[in-house]
Amino acid sequence: xxPLQQFTNYIKKNALFLKQDKILxxxxxxxxxxxxxxxxxxxxFQFSIAHCNFNLRGDESQxxxxxxxxxxxxxxxPFHVVHFDAKAYANKHQLSIQMAARDLRYQWxxxxxxxxxxxxxxxxHHQNDSIETLLLNLTRGTGISGMHGxxxxxxxxxxxxxxxxxxQIDEFVEENDINFVEDSSNESTKYARNxxxxxxxxQLREINQNLEHTFAQNIARFAQTEEVLQSVIEKTRQEIxxxxxxxxxxSIEKIQLLKPQKLIFFELLxxxxxxxxxxxxxLESLTKQSGTSFYSQTHRxxxxxxxxxxxxxxxxxxxxxxxxxxxxxxxxxxxxHILISYTNSxxxxxxxxxxxxxxxxxxxxxxxxxxxxxxxxxxxxxxxxKKLSDFLIDSKVPLPQKEKIPLIIxxxxxxxxxxxxxxxxxxxxxxxxxxxxxxxxxxx
Numbered sequence: 001x002x003p004l005q006q007f008t009n010y011i012k013k014n015a016l017f018l019k020q021d022k023i024l025x026x027x028x029x030x031x032x033x034x035x036x037x038x039x040x041x042x043x044x045f046q047f048s049i050a051h052c053n054f055n056l057r058g059d060e061s062q063x064x065x066x067x068x069x070x071x072x073x074x075x076x077x078p079f080h081v082v083h084f085d086a087k088a089y090a091n092k093h094q095l096s097i098q099m100a101a102r103d104l105r106y107q108w109x110x111x112x113x114x115x116x117x118x119x120x121x122x123x124x125h126h127q128n129d130s131i132e133t134l135l136l137n138l139t140r141g142t143g144i145s146g147m148h149g150x151x152x153x154x155x156x157x158x159x160x161x162x163x164x165x166x167x168q169i170d171e172f173v174e175e176n177d178i179n180f181v182e183d184s185s186n187e188s189t190k191y192a193r194n195x196x197x198x199x200x201x202x203q204l205r206e207i208n209q210n211l212e213h214t215f216a217q218n219i220a221r222f223a224q225t226e227e228v229l230q231s232v233i234e235k236t237r238q239e240i241x242x243x244x245x246x247x248x249x250x251s252i253e254k255i256q257l258l259k260p261q262k263l264i265f266f267e268l269l270x271x272x273x274x275x276x277x278x279x280x281x282x283l284e285s286l287t288k289q290s291g292t293s294f295y296s297q298t299h300r301x302x303x304x305x306x307x308x309x310x311x312x313x314x315x316x317x318x319x320x321x322x323x324x325x326x327x328x329x330x331x332x333x334x335x336x337h338i339l340i341s342y343t344n345s346x347x348x349x350x351x352x353x354x355x356x357x358x359x360x361x362x363x364x365x366x367x368x369x370x371x372x373x374x375x376x377x378x379x380x381x382x383x384x385x386k387k388l389s390d391f392l393i394d395s396k397v398p399l400p401q402k403e404k405i406p407l408i409i410x411x412x413x414x415x416x417x418x419x420x421x422x423x424x425x426x427x428x429x430x431x432x433x434x435x436x437x438x439x440x441x442x443x444x
Contacts, residue, residue: 002176003164007039010163014152021119023047023158024080026109027071029064029181031173032124034071036161038178040122041075047122048078050112052105054086056097060184067181080116082108098191113156125150125159127212128166130219132196139192141276143266148223149215165212233267241268248272248310252286255308272299272310281323281365282308289363291412295321302413313372324366324408333368333406338419339440346429346436353442355408355417357427359435363411370403377415378425388418395421408439 010016017023025040027033027049040047051068053061065081072079090100109121130149137146152162161169173180189195205211240254250268258264266279273296274282282301285292286308294301295313302309322331324340331338348356375388392402406419410427417423419441429436 002035002039002042002172003168004039004042006163007160008043010152011160016153016158016160017120019045021046022117023120023122024109024113024116024118025049025122026105026124027051027068028124028183029067029071030124030183030186031169031178031180032126032161034178034180035169035173036122036124037071037075038176039160041077048072048080048116048118049075050080050109050121051082052101052108053081053083054101054104055083056086056101057183057185064181064183067179078116080112084108098193110156120156120158123157123159124161126161126164126166126169127216128197128201130162131201131212131215132193134215134219135196135200136193139196143270144222144226144229145270147219148226149219151223167212229267233264236264237268246312250308250310252303252306252308255283255286269301269310272301273297274299274301278323285411289412292363293367293409293411293413294365295367295369297321322368324364324368326364331368334404335443336406336419337442338368338406338408339438339442341438341440343436343438344434346431346433348429348436352422353420353440355419355423355427355439356429357416357423357437357439358429358433359437360433361410361427362416362437365411366416367409367411368406369409371405371407375407375415377418379422380425380428382425388415391418391422397421406441 023040023045025033025037025047027037028051037047037049049068049072051065053065055061057064069079069081084101084104086097086101086104089095089104090097093100093103095103112118113121134147134149150159150162152159164172172178185191186194187198189198201211208214236258240258241248241250243249255261255265262279262283265283266274266276269279269282274294275296278294278296278301282294282303285294285303288303290303290305292303298313300311300313302311322333324331324338329340331340342359371388371392376385377388377391378385379391388407392405397405405421407415408417408419410416414426415424416427417439419439
């Protein structure tokens, strides 16, 4: 007998959806998603089935698609299917196969949802998936939000099987003679999540036989703790920050009074995707020279006198930013290397692939990035500024290459070197220079 009452109660308790809503079910063909489809049918909900074929397991991928299509026919519900070249997408976007498949899957689900007016997308995650997510987040490093596991509802995504454990699903599938297909990749320990599932959780269960129940209680507490924290963060945001002209201004004086400083400041900057390491660097630089900038993939944080200013990077161009710290000797930028060394000799070379810079003028961390609108610098030998775009035109740099030239940016936001072309006159070596930083561009 299927756990229909528990299923419907869980949906009501967590306000996942209403009886009249149309739901799109993500079905792989495995035990979890097939059980979910059977429960939706038994509960007489309005639903359709969607299946992604990533073409990663040869005949097995085709078998899964055929099985899910037959399941949809048997349950008499609409069926949506898509074929992806996950490997090509992963290579293009420099992602792991798993992350590529995840991106493709969720993008397509949302497209199908909107095109067909579905209210929600149902995913068949269960309690053990939530435990795996929590352990994986802890292993990789996480804030408090990474400790609530998988949420029952997030935007248009719902997870109506989170009341069940892996063992309970196995038992229901076996007792009710439900057909399903096995994904052989689930047994491969080359994936981090599988390592946790196959190697870590069995060891933890030897310590606590009620592991799923204990973790469910812990996850609930973590989620409640996050709610308390976020209320504190929102109150703090209103007290120490202001928004103006699409930028976010935070008082440095009030940042220094925060307790615990790192936790609250990290949470304040979380919407802007700054990493834990960069947050540390910002905090360490609060009292240093005004104009120092730090970058996430989407935003810039600039120390500006009495405030830290958070502003969005232009959306039309990618900004791949990497930091250079005093101890760094080599940085890989796509298919190029930048070597960094230091000397006490004032001798310089006439070599466009090298920049000889007065090291005392450097404000760390430096940033390596590509060109942005409005960039300007003072080319070596000149006493006035020049737009970088004009300089590249005068240098006859082909258009496709303009976006691939690394720029070394000082902590105050000034361009030090247009790598392979010209360094900035303000940072040149002179008779008073005591220490020279040498940057060298190497193509791999």
